[in-house]
Amino acid sequence: MSNEIPRTMRALVQNEDHWVQVKEVSVPALQKNEVLVKIEYAAQNPTDWKHACFMSEPGVQSGNDFAGTVVSLGDNLSTPLKVGDKVAGCTHGGIWKDRGAYAEYARIESDMCFKVPEGTKLDEAATFGVAWVTACQALIDSQKKPFPTEGKVPEGTWYIIYGASSSVGLFAVSLAKAMGYRVIGIASPHSFSLVKSYGADEVLDYHDKDKAVAEALQITGGGVEYALDTISEKGSYEFTLALMGDKGKQLNGILPIPEEVKKINPKINVTSTLMYTLFGREFNFTPAAPKDTIIPASEHDHQFGKEIFAKTADLITKHGIKANPVSLKGGLDDVPTGFQEQKELKVSGKKLVYKIAD
Numbered sequence: 377m378s379n380e381i382p383r384t385m386r387a388l389v390q391n392e393d394h395w396v397q398v399k400e401v402s403v404p405a406l407q408k409n410e411v412l413v414k415i416e417y418a419a420q421n422p423t424d425w426k427h428a429c430f431m432s433e434p435g436v437q438s439g440n441d442f443a444g445t446v447v448s449l450g451d452n453l454s455t456p457l458k459v460g461d462k463v464a465g466c467t468h469g470g471i472w473k474d475r476g477a478y479a480e481y482a483r484i485e486s487d488m489c490f491k492v493p494e495g496t497k498l499d500e501a502a503t504f505g506v507a508w509v510t511a512c513q514a515l516i517d518s519q520k521k522p523f524p525t526e527g528k529v530p531e532g533t534w535y536i537i538y539g540a541s542s543s544v545g546l547f548a549v550s551l552a553k554a555m556g557y558r559v560i561g562i563a564s565p566h567s568f569s570l571v572k573s574y575g576a577d578e579v580l581d582y583h584d585k586d587k588a589v590a591e592a593l594q595i596t597g598g599g600v601e602y603a604l605d606t607i608s609e610k611g612s613y614e615f616t617l618a619l620m621g622d623k624g625k626q627l628n629g630i631l632p633i634p635e636e637v638k639k640i641n642p643k644i645n646v647t648s649t650l651m652y653t654l655f656g657r658e659f660n661f662t663p664a665a666p667k668d669t670i671i672p673a674s675e676h677d678h679q680f681g682k683e684i685f686a687k688t689a690d691l692i693t694k695h696g697i698k699a700n701p702v703s704l705k706g707g708l709d710d711v712p713t714g715f716q717e718q719k720e721l722k723v724s725g726k727k728l729v730y731k732i733a734d
């Protein structure tokens with residue numbers, strides 16, 4: 377790989393038509409604690425097409441999840457990365473003109489990425505972005521449990537993951553098992569073997585709610601204290617609350633919670649997280665919408681984001697956290713087609729990963 381850094385690069389940029397296109401833009405300048413990463417793989421999340429359609433303003437860069445090689449260093453790095461290190465993680469795409477993973481180069485905070493451990497393929501490492509940190513935010517930070525590197529939940533504790541075949545769901549299954557939980561995943565029958573291969577003890581079909589609820593209550597002996605709903609819409613909160621039974625304490629979702637959902641079972645705290653708070657910067661979540669949604673900076677969340685990335689390599693190599701199944705696509709020009717596929721709900725049980733460079 378050439379070490380020469382050009383002044384401009386190809387990147388996926390928001391256009392005037394609520395969509396994205398490849399454009400020539402400046403290679404981003406580095407600020408304190410940042411490294412320049414030559415992107416080799418970028419992985420796709422639903423947030424990418426949602427930003428393009430509803431949230432991003434024209435001219436901003438797109439894309440969050442990446443893996444690549446450090447090619448230059450900014451000042452005062454919190455994590456002592458070197459030129460040539462292979463790193464992966466996520467950035468805050470869809471909102472800034474000089475941050476995005478669907479690009480030949482990206483500026484990345486040295487402590488918001490991880491050095492890819494030996495034995496992990498770079499395309500798989502690229503999946504440890506938005507979905508991975510979201511699973512950690514819900515199961516560990518929000519539900520106040522230790523990372524598997526620090527401790528385990530009491531033996532025999534059941535945990536329910538609704539939407540277990542999703543990208544967040546598969547990371548959550550893997551993480552919950554590493555935390556010591558016995559896991560029930562809720563998914564389509566065509567994903568049962570996939571979800572089991574990530575460690576789930578039981579998998580139930582979401583297409584028959586009554587049967588799934590009866591089976592979950594029977595398997596768990598009356599319900600669970602904690603659960604995660606990775607779908608968080610179309611009745612999934614109501615479904616997951618029923619699966620939790622009378623023992624429920626906290627249900628985590630990852631999309632906004634309708635007020636009526638909070639009233640279904642007042643004993644259960646229904647709460648949600650937003651992974652972008654892990655970057656520790658205030659931002660407007662909906663700059664292209666009629667009404668702004670200002671998300672304040674959270675120092676707590678920023679510290680937790682750094683903690684996730686400091687621990688990720690060990691969680692992969694020593695605690696068995698598995699990457700999402702990779703569906704490898706072509707380069708930057710293929711990304712809009714992938715957005716459309718995910719928008720049409722045609723992506724199931726796999727992560728679309730783009731090969732940006734050799």
Ligand SMILES: NC(=O)c1ccc[n+]([C@@H]2O[C@H](COP(=O)([O-])OP(=O)(O)OC[C@H]3O[C@@H](n4cnc5c(N)ncnc54)[C@H](OP(=O)(O)O)[C@@H]3O)[C@@H](O)[C@H]2O)c1
Pocket residue numbers: 421422423506507510538539540541542543544545562563564567582606607610612629630631649650651652718723724725
């Ligand atoms: N708050 C945050 O920070 C945050 C972070 C990450 C993601 N999210 C949001 O969380 C959601 C999931 O993201 P993701 O990347 O994990 O999605 P994803 O991988 O694209 O999810 C697709 C999977 O969801 C399953 N699914 C769809 N509808 C379902 C339902 N009603 N019940 C059960 N399973 C269902 C599909 O299974 P089938 O094969 O059965 O269709 C498919 O396997 C998205 O809305 C995303 O925007 C939020």
